[in-house]
Amino acid sequence: MNTHTVSPLQPISLPFNGSSLIEASAGTGKTYTISGLYLRLLLGHGGQSPLSCEQILVVTFTNAATQELRDRIRKRIQQAFKRFIGLPTNDEFIEQLYQQTPEEERSTALKRFDLALKTLDEAAIYTIHGFCQRVLSDMAFESSLLFESEFTLDDSEYLHHAVRDFWREVCYSLSPTIAGLVSNHIATPDLLAHKLRPLLGAAQAKLTITPSQFIELSENLVSSINRFKKSWIDEQAQTYELLISLPLNGVRFGKKADGYPKLQLQFEQLSLWAEHGQGLPPSKALEQLALSGLKLNKGGEIPTKEQAPLLDQIERLSSAITEIIPAFLVRAQQGIKQRFNEQKQQRNLMTPDDLLVTLANAIDTQGSQLSQAIAKRFPIALIDEFQDTDPLQFKIFNQVYQPIDANSLPSTAVSNTSALGLLMIGDPKQAIYAFRGADIYTYIAARNQTQARFNLATNYRSSAGLVHAVNAIFNQHHDPFINQAIPFDLVNTPPSAANKVIIESPSHQQAQATQTENNNAALQIRLLAEHKENGLNKTDARQMLSDDAANEIARLLTLAAQGNCNINGAALRAKDIAVLVRDRNEAAVIKVALTERQIGAVFLSRDSVFNTNEAAEVALLLHALAAPKDERKLRAALATQLFGYNAEQIHQFNQHEAVRQQLLDQFMQWHELWLHRGVMPALLRLASDTHLVSRLLSQAEPAQNDSLTDDDDDNLTDNSGERRLTDFRHLSELLQQKATELDGSSALINWFEQQLIDASGQDEQQLRLESEQNLVQIVTIHKSKGLEYPVCFVPFISLARSSSRRPDPLLYHDDTQLVWDLNGTDEGWDKHKQEVLAEDLRLLYVALTRPVYRCYMGIANQSRQLKAGISSQLYQTGIGYLLGITDKSCTIEDIVNRTQALAQLDCIDVSLIEACAATALTINATNNINYCAKPLTRGHSTPWRVGSYSGLVKHLPHEKTQPGADDEDFSQETNPLLNVENDNVDAVEFNRFSFERGANAGSFMHLVMELFDFTQAETQLQDAIINAMKQYGFDTDIWLAPLHEWYQQILTTPLPLNEQHNIYLANLAPQQVLVEMEFYLPLTQLKANDLNQLLTQYGYEAGFSFDTLKGMLKGFIDLTFEYQGKYYIADYKSNHLGDTFDAYHLGALSKAINSHRYNLQYILYTLALHRFLKLRLPQYQYHTHMGGSYYLFLRGMTPSHPGSGVFYDLPPQQLIEQLDALFTTPDTINSLVGNTSSVQGVSTC
Template sequence: MPVIEPKQSQALDTLTLPFGGSRLIEASAGTGKTYTIAGLYVRLLLGHGIDKPLTCQQILVVTFTNAATGELRDRIRNKIQLAYRHFIGIDTGDELLASLHSATPESARPLALKRLDLALKSLDEASIFTIHGFCQRILADMAFESSLLFESEFTLDDSEYLHHAVRDFWREHCYPLPGFLGEIIQKKFADPDALSKQLRPLLGASQANAQPQPEDFTKLQGTLSQSMSRLKLIWPREREAIETLLHSLPLNGVRFGKKPDAYPKLAIMLDAMDNWCKCSMSLPPMKVMESLSLSGLKLNKGGEVPTPDQAPVLDHIERLCLLIKDFIPSFLYCARDGISKRFAQQKSERNLMTPDDLLLTLEQALRPDTGDINEHSNNLANLIAKRFPVALIDEFQDTDPLQFAIFNRIYQQESTSSTGHNADISAEDDSDNSGENNQSKPASKEVSLLMIGDPKQAIYAFRGADIHTYIQAREQTEQHYSLGTNYRSSRNMVLSVNALFENRDDPFINQAIVFESVQPSPFAHKKIFVEQNNDTSALKIKLLSEDPDKGLNKASARKRLAEDAAAEITRLLTESQQGQCTISGKALKAQDIAVLVRDRNEAGVIRESLSQRQIGSVFLSRDSVFKTLEARELALVLHALATPKDERALRSALATSLLGYNALAIHGFNQDEMIRQDLLEQFDRLHQNWLRRGIMPALLSLANETQLIERLLQGEDGERRLTDFRHLAELLQQKATELDGISALVNWYEQALIVNNANEEAQLRLASEQNLVKIVTIHKSKGLEYPVCFIPFVSLARDNRRKPAPMLYHDNNRLIWDIEQTDEGWERHKRENLAEDLRLLYVAMTRPVYQCYLYIANHSRFTKKAGITSQLHETGIGYLLGIEDKACDFARIQTQAQGLICDAISVSEVQADVSTQALVSVTDKRRTLAPRKLKRKLYTPWRVGSYSGLVKDLPHERVAPGADDESFPELEIIQDVVDPSPCRFTFERGANAGSFMHLVLELIDFTLAEAQLPEQLPVAMEKYGIDESWFSILNTWYLDILNAPLTQDGSLTLSQLTPSQKLVEMEFYLPIDQLKANELNELLEAFGYSAGLNFESLKGMLKGFIDLTFEHKGQFYIADYKSNHLGDDFSHYGLDAMAGAIRSHRYDLQYIIYTLALHRYLNLRMPNYDYDLHLGGCYYLFLRGMSVDSPMSGIFYDKPPKALIQALDALFDSEQTQAVINNDHMESTL
């Protein structure tokens, strides 16, 4: 890569920075970047330095996360508020605002005050966006100009469509392949998911150039097939000649065996080739082929490899091996393009856009071309520039080529737009766009592009950010400014970071990224850290030696480093409790300490060490919540909730730690009918809750019923696990609004687990806000500050023993995809990784305010061949110490580190004997106070009750709310029945079956049942998971139910009831002044009905639903459907059996309440209403027993005495005698 001298930057003065054109502001960590943006924003509002003031809507501010937009908006609001106060005469102590006030003529100050007031009132409408939010707004507001469909749907998650695109490609390109070619692919990619995982980074990097360019995949297939066929043809013919030739060569004995033994290993190889030629349709034995190829022939010293003319078959094998080697790169290249197109096509067909699609669509709309399209793109750019004359792009180092191209084409001046090395991200061919088009473009002084960032903090390459794009933008931009004062850290902390990074001339392995030392702020001396030993150094470097005989592997190093860091944290907190450790005069707290790590594995090690010392901690990272144990277990729970009849799925859910069942409880589910039924009914209720209210209420109900919260909080990571569970529930609820049905939601969730969706919404949330040590990933810590930081693991190198896939690196600012994974590409890839490690180290080192502990271990490997080899040279801290090779012992590390010692930096060694003393917390009496627990039942003075609530406390019957007629009966004798034939009596039992049968009767018109059942039955069966083999049985059964006579004379059947004669699921509310159990018991006993009720006094409303209310010959009836299984033939559904079920379940109380509701309603709505004349009575229809061939079987009828209903009416509400019934359709039956 050619060395590019960076352009010199000048110190930024927020008050005098000129607007107009493009300017780059480099803001090192802690130098007041956000403060500067807010100051520039106020200048623009006041019109300082521009032709006319701008409004909040005209100033475009772009950053890269939603959290950052919120912070920017708040900081800008605070700055405007301060400016407003200053302009009304209140001294704010802000030098910039004082200067702006002085620079504003006195006559213009009232107008300036109005502008500030207007800005405060309209700041919620300010143009402060994420990059994706900006693109979405432009495409929505300028859909016509950007040639976008007006009604595009936006989604954050396109993983489902990528999943389908990959499988479509796999089916289209892999299934038709001959077996041996498919075998090549399957050895590399076991399934489409493995292919997707490797290609995913490339789908978002369309600018990556494959090098070298692979051969066309289709053409290579043909070439390979022909070459394979030719080898099979010529091998048998040339077999003896090949063997003779090989025996004449001085073959290496290790590979081919000894010559006196006639090369036995060679004989095995030749036999393997013979067998393949005779009968195999698979790949030839590749190791044999490589050994027999000309380049693979291993000869003893002095031997000469035959020429291709001398050994044409071996030459053919060599060329075939190369073709096979080229097959995977060709396949990958084809897959990237094919999947990308299919992926885009699927989203286009659904008019669907993701955040990345927003960028691509806007960039394409702005891309110059020829003719009318070029004029169109210029018009769009001009419209955007006129709408937002000034753009401030925050965190610009995190941009990518596509994002920069967008702003470049809107704002860049002609003089700079064509410079730089990559034409892909510059304004193409501006010289050709002369004349009218360029005349319409806003003058460069009328528009401004301010790019604010710090290339030293470019750490988001895994998210698509490209530091080389920043470098190109820097080269294109003439005016560079920098912020040179650190306002975050103490004086010694600032000086220590300067000293560490100035230890190398090129600390970031790129001449374009310059480290300029920053100065402490004028107030830095007030930031004082005091500890018992009076050590004033801010950077404490601690060195860990390797074992001279074994080296120091990563696992051992992690453990020892974590132990020392935890011991040091214990010491600091102990001294703090003793009043000997303070920060700016205040006692150091656990929440003031942060441990910076790279991933959750490192976090787990340090958290364990802290926990052993009784120090609480919380882990913050950008990891996806879908990577957690809770996410995997919740998938099993969701499957059980989605299919509550699937006992296998339920067992799997019970085995999760979320539900908390042990092996004994699961055994009880398998053996105890009552336990099994209770759990099945519980999950069915939760399933119904999911259907009615949504997935999150169902999961919260499950958590409440299984004491999930209490159980999780008892564990060490309880708060973390509970936070993750709630987070997942929220994500599911949000996604449920976008998807249709339970199955779609479960499928989405399972796919999210596979791809580990890590968008901003799926990132792990803060588990606790208590006084805990913060364990934070370095990526997560960016932009934050902590009083004291520990950086224990940065000296542990990445594992670079395996080449990555895909292998990406940059060449002259162009992204290269080394598709053949060459050694040269690998070295360049590792060098770029090292550069990113240095930027990560810079981010970590600039987080602390007062003090930083930096650990350096001589991470090394031991092999018998090479001995101990250090890996420190592969880390950022090793590079800064000047260590660039494997030959590094601990003495050299000591020497290099001690060269940094100064007032701001101290160096010491990690001792072998680390203190394990736990932190003894000082008791805080205030924290021992706790509210008393309420032991009595909480009395609710007014509530809505139900029939189920009245009977739930009966000692002889347990009734599940909403499923009272679907519970399983207890059988005195359990009979073994072998393969009963399917019929109404063997149809499944339980809540699912009951709900299914009710639904069918709700869906159909009884008078048109024969025509409607074939249409409605499959709908209900699919909803409730009824096997389609039951269709004909159910169809016949329902017709039998509808035609069964309800009276002795056969004058009434359900099939006679027209829609105008019946009302389904009539809802009622009965007002109740005061209902007591003993009073209701006395009344029921007086009329010969069962008593024994024991419920809490009810005042409020009694709610219920009547399955069917119908009119026949001027009388009104109540009907309730029951799916109870009373026996296996019609004789079990006689009057005595039904009466027993009625008494057992207390259905008699149910239909008495229903009768009162209907009585009140008719009395209210019918003139001359008479109970005896107009109220017909109650039918309880046991559906399994109803049949035309068994008259009155399954039909229970009763009409409660008029005196009972009147007395009950008075008991419920002596003054109010009107029922409140929520159904206007009842009038149609009068």
């Protein structure tokens, strides 16, 4: 072990060469120190050569920390620049740097600062993964990395495939016995992926089982079961007699007078299984009949193995069974990891973990060549937050910056080899990210290798009282962090810290009612005095502590509102207060308590948004939107809180056809929006149509279940409206972003549900702040690290994490080696609990060092009733350990006695809080202002908006408002088969005329036309119909054949081109067609009267009535195609005009066209195409290039009746040009005839 002593850091004189470690306790100016060292490196202060921003490597562990470092360094350079041009400074370090820079070099220093400010955006300030990516990218040749590697943050899709490949290849080939055992514990591939996810990244972890053991153990278990069956059948009689003779506790084996003994029942079930059963023996029988499972009366003796050979076999058989799942997990880890890596290699993808592994391997394989290249580029490295490192990260930096013999380097390696150095900055007391792979033991090993150690021991953040209180709390134990390698050194304060106080001046009555003897102490310890005879469970303790904290917050804010609670001369505000919690469950409880006292609060967490109730409900919405004809999925969506239907409304959906059809149509509309615009627009439209915002915001209080037990923590959630609305919008954005990478709604839903099982916790998935108002902040301790708050409450730190159930697997360290214990040994369990307690101490340290002025810490004697008496859980917590509580016998009196020494200090107050004192205090009502909207007193102006053809025709007297009304007459039945008498069903002909009508059918027909290449109908048409039928819920057995024949006829129906020639859709190649062309027509101003006048002038139906439209007119053209140099429009219509082809003659089509005002639709389409072609074709002429519009009534199209179902028109050129001008110069309607000079644009998407 390195025995170097720790020296106080002097940043102005710290040597840069070699390896150094700076241990910076909380609040001691770590970032300030790093930025100061950066200034020295820029100037070459201290003897080394000056370095540029690109040469000084600064590494930290999060994107947020990287940005903060960059900003702080920029500000520090700006301050130094000002000093070096002669302006005074209050920065002592910069003043020292200025004074130690010779006068003749100050102008050069000024130039270096100026250059640094100009090039700081190129500075080598990275996250650890960003550093690896930059090195591998810029040094691809040296690292032997493929130049075109693609980086991805989300590898869940590839893991998903790897797990399923393994499940299919390995699990399906298992014997029935082993397969049954595996499925009992891990039922699905998704559960396997979730269980293995952390193990896949544990490259440095030691496994207690080897992958090859699984096959051996499986074969042995099957053989053992077969042998046991035979032995049991042959020898069970002797075992039966033995059990009768034993003094079994609580049972009378072989006697039925007092009821059928449970043990005998297990015996007989085992016998039945041995003779007739398959697979594994009954688990309860194994548990109760094993030698170790026998419970005898006092004085009874357990039989020996020789006396009870069958019971001994059961013991060994039970052990063999328990070994299978751990061995399977290791086998799965090996197989899935191999498949996982192969998939990424095939696609040339790299994840953050891959970056680390690849760079470490490259350094190993390339020897010193790559290390020297990195050292040459970055002679000095400053590694921030080094306590959060892991073995692989340290290995990289240790190999690059290991002690180097200058004579072994090329002369060009670095300009000054003595300046090659590695500076590690961290605080082991704040190592709280083990769940993300951080390894405190790696930090300790690295510290022992460093050549010099320094510390920062002056806290510039907190008040003097708080610093002294934290010193007292941690200094009372000789080993405060359960590791002699992590000592607690007393921290000092500057003189200014004495002025950091909260000034309270309550009224006399308030003082008598609420103040303790030392109410202004910096650290307030609140002991919950609870004397329940059956103990104080976690749920009750959490609620009481929450009430006490909320009461005190209400008291402080009430005083502040009266001008009687101030910080630095200003009243305390709600946002000055933070409540620090471990997780969202604690956050939900305190938020309820604050809401009850009319105190607004906001929760900040590193939790993934996929861990919320909203995510689970959005998954149900997605299923319904993707399959809007599936009523089961619709009912599931309706039952969500996001949709808001109650039982009565769902009953109405089930019982009433009109209600059901209305909802089906609405879901179809949202489904169409998803197809055409994307999933986020569909979800937001759903939210708008169902008034989601107003409904959620009316839910002011988070939900809490009063019947929760200690094991039900995951059932607590924050259900406040703002929180839920924020999560819904966040999920919508993530879905929209991911949709660009995946093909189709099914793939998107699969990805989303995978996130529900195994959320990655990436930055973009973390819960967002739902409000930025003046609110109390509820923050997880992990999220609070590195931050500070004027006042902190830490109410739940004394509540133990559940330790009654062993995690599977166990994680702990054997010396410095991380061990993944899948056997669950007692020794491993003890080590694991010790490390959990050590981390709890570090969490306590982080929490107590966040506040600036005051901290409140709650302590409750959480306990449970056992047969032996009350069992306290406080010894399992960090604060219990520091108070010297080492066992389960602790009482509230013991806690009071152990805090007496602390209570003697002026900086600490210990209060005993009675549960009955938790009355609801509320902030002064004068501060609760009710706001209401000011009445509208003037007319509504017409805003800029986006309109559509549907919007222009919706006010016609005959038009319907249902989606798809432009295609169907909704006065008719949506399914004509419903009108058929039951006796005549067999006589019904399933054809185009009897096919379903309405918006759903219309959307289906359109989709089919979009899914295949017209020229390849022979091979593609059937698949297109099947895919569309699945999506819209049609029966393929009934409809596939008639639909296939129908669509073949549509493709071969002649579209009249002229008297001699026809066009056939079947002849249109992909390069000739554009499907669903989207357009936006700019509108200066469009009035209904002007449009009516123009249409009537050219003989088209008019009569439109709509509000004046300014903005854009949008639309989609079903099909745009080119044929022999002309460009045509085709629009598909699903209208049912009759049950024979005669009903689709030209006269009937013209009537439908006029009735629905389709003429306006194709005139607008023609205008859009006209503008588009003017921009695209240099010699464009309307009469030469514009072909016209075909309106294809699909139900009537057949080659056997030429002209049936086909309507054609080419609007006059003058009409289109005058409409073009009308859209841009509306006031000239009466002078438009013949005016063709205006050329306008069209936006297409």
